[in-house]
Amino acid sequence: MIIVALTDIHGRTERLSDLTDELAAADLLLLCGDLTNFGRAPEVEAVLAAARSHNPRVLAVPGNCDHPDVAAYLVREGVSLHAAHVIVNDAAILGLGGSLPCPGRTPNEFTDAELASFLSQAAAGLSHDMPWILVSHPPPRDTAVDRVRSGMHVGSHAVRAFIEDHKPVVCFTGHIHEASGMDSIGPTKIVNPGPLHMGHYAYAEVGRALDLVEIRGPR
Helix, strand or coil: CEEEEEECCCCCCHHHHHHHHHHHHCCEEEEECCCCCCCCHHHHHHHHHHHHHHCCCEEEECCCCCCHHHHHHHHHCCCECECCEEEECCEEEEEECCECCCCCCCCCECCHHHHHHHHHHHHCCCCCCCCEEEEECCCECCCCCCECCCCCECCEHHHHHHHHHHCCCEEEECCCHHHCEEEEECCEEEEECCEHHHCCEEEEEECCCEEEEEEECCC
């Protein structure tokens, strides 16, 4: 299965046209949160329509900069992964939206205990006989992808604990714009492609395991 993951779109979909071939060739397009810039249902409707114009096979989580009705819209459209899972090509795709509280406060924030509860809901009933793919807007704590410019790690302990316990083959994340890159927690690859306006995206090939994962785009 070929996956393309995009994060931190913030309503800016113009770079999608640069990725037409890559998006069309994917078996699944994952949107990893902050689809809008403090937007609501009309704004996410436009983002989702733009993504679907390149590939109809879209799944998404809301980010901390998406108002709660963005999450509700994703549920109505049948594309939401937040606190839920979907089986695609014999792989489990699990999702977590929102983030921990931010210094400037944003409309979709949760405590770490709440994030842990959402992850538990997402995993409910799943078997480890298939590969798990985690789509988490908040990154796991103490990795290369949760470090802000000051050097401080601001990721979620709950996300890290979930990864350590369940060992998904890959976690696609975002939220920390300046922390684009890859890291690992045990066998799990952690991937933050960086905001879409930079032209970057994550490309992965997943079979029974993670066969390939890369961050692609202009250098």
